[in-house]
Amino acid sequence: MIHLTKLLESLTFTYSTNSKIELLVEYLKKRNIEEKGYTIALLTGNLSFKNIKKSTLLNVLKKELDNYLFEQSYDYVGDLAETVALIWPKKNISKKISLHKIILDLRNSIDVEHTILEYLNNLTSQERWAFIKLILGGLRVGFSSNLVKKSLAIYGNKKINEIENIWNGISPPYQSLFLWLEDKGNYPSIEISKTFSSFMLASSFDTKQIINIKETDEYFFEYKWDGIRVQIVAYEGKTIVYSRSGENITNSFPDIKVNSSKLLVLDGELLVGKNFLPFTFNHLQKRINKKKPSAAQLLALPAFVKVYDILYLNGEDIRNKKLYERRKILENWFSINKNYNLDISKLVKFYSKKKLENLYKKLPFIEGLMIKKKSSQYISGRKKGYWYKWKKDPKYLDAILMYAQRGHGKRSSFYSDYTLGVWSENTVIPIAKAYTGYTDNELNKIDRFIRKNTIAKFGPVREVKKELVVELAFDDAQKSVRHKSGIALRFPRISKIRWDKPASEVMNLEQIKKDLLITLN
């Protein structure tokens, strides 16, 4: 337990992603196989105790602690594990109880409240903190499942997609995984239905290539939908939805249901909308992080998938077939299986370069075009020359710097996070936040401007004189009731600092809305 405690503590106070990965890799090198496995389970949120709930722990606390003092302290600290670790009256030195023993004790306990109490009394303050994290989750050490998989890949000198592909089919304490990572065992075999197949990815399209592309008949063109990439796995009447990184997000999207007795795997873009017409990304965002959407949300923001590829059919892996063959299989499947939440992502047809460019300019609601080689097999990762994404050119807008906040990591001493605004009547109101797009040199200069021109401080936030004009690039503009300005910019970033332009010449909000939202209506 003491090693796990130290790891969690170090992770808490380490802010660079690479250093965090290093910490975990070092830890894995030193610990035994059970400890490794349970730690990985804990970090990825896959460790659970069916016999323990939050209320179980609260019962123990109620009996042992002064309730008023506990409530006040919890309120102050804001983290249950930490509050208990600090307030618990017993002070101990570490008895070096193994993580494995604690987990078995808890799982096999006939009086789990008693077992928890015993441990709280016997662990050190720091171990108590880790212990409660262990039984209730909610780590808050800033380490995502993706980073864990990345660390595992580095630890075992394997490819990350090899880990992603089996991740959903293996369970704690991941013995087969570690044996393979340490070259002591074979690649873990898993139940085929639990497969997540790493996505095939597209590289950015360089417009100079357009000549080659249009003059041959070797490519399919599709819309690039502005949603989230998903993989749908269906078998024996069950449906599982995986996100881009292989997270199981089925619970968030119960509206996606596919009936197939044998394994079927589809690749597509998840959107919300009606009659297969997507609403804006803002709408989708409301559903993305809901673990359990309400009936009202399901009705107002129904999800659907624009499907563009098929990986398995009737239990058969067809990834080795060429794209045009897979496309035919997919179209066939669609013609037989009608589904209210799946739509095939249609191919975009055009007859000349000019027509293509026109079409590209007018794309509404859509991020751009996908260009895929017809002869491509479905290969995990980003294979050059097969799939391209051709993003729409960004739009631009000048805005005025209003507020600034310090960044994180290596930018932590710099004011690098900005709120930008435009004129509305005679005041400036916020229109976007931007954190990227400037060079180190520019950041330095903006930072100096902010420190010299601060007019007020609100905690970590500085308000500055409304003088500095910045050119924002963004992908799209959408109406929004959530924003005071009534407009939401998609992926705003800084494209230029306009040291030369006076703030008074920035366009006002009404005009901007007229210009930008015209395409929306």
Added chain:
Amino acid sequence: MKIRYGENCAKKFQIIKYGERIYIDGIYITLFPAGHILGSAQVLLEKKDYKILVTGDYKTTLDKTSQKFELVKTNTLVTEATFGLPIFCHPRPIEETKKIINSLKSKPHSNHLIGAYSLGKAQRIISLLRELGYSKQIYIHGSMTKINNYYLSKKINLGKYIQVDKNNINSLKGEIILAPPSALKDIWSRKISNKIIGMASGWMNVKQRAKQKLIELPIIISDHADWNELTKTILDTEAEKVLITHGQEECLKYWCKKNGIDAEALNP
């Protein structure tokens, strides 16, 4: 006070020794060491047989850079409550200081930039580092120099310290550098390369607080009494009434009442 707040921070100065009883407007006033920082004092007010003790900021933990806290019995106690929550139980300062030494051992090329208040905390950290046998020069932020010199004039051993300035800031490597917390994220600290940022404060006890401030090396050392010191002092002074101020008043009030002591929050 003059070093910290300037020559004109008060109209008139009168020097009083600890334990010396002076008489003003019908009240006897005596100062006792508070153990907070060098020269800090509790104030005892007496009229007829009634005593009121105002602790001010205090701690009972031993500290080589400060006079030892002196327990004074009183009728009414006015106590501080900075750490008036049972979650605050400061670990041993020497153990916490070892964290700096250990981190330096594992990362000998990294500068260890430690946030510490210029008055009191900085000198205490230096003294603790010396106690652990760290004999190298310690770099300090300019705001600490005068205060350090003053401590030195009072025969407090701080070893060799050097002020960080334009000439040396770029070339520091594997050093311990002390700076006030406000300087940690300021332009000043940018020039210090390859650094680990630490902070010496009682608040570092709460991990999420340290995390919010992006602290990599939290050192839990405080010049204020923790919960156990606060409650023990209340009992030891035998006060029948406790007035609580400066901090987390509510929990301490609750604790007093639970222990049969009359208590009120004193909100200035």
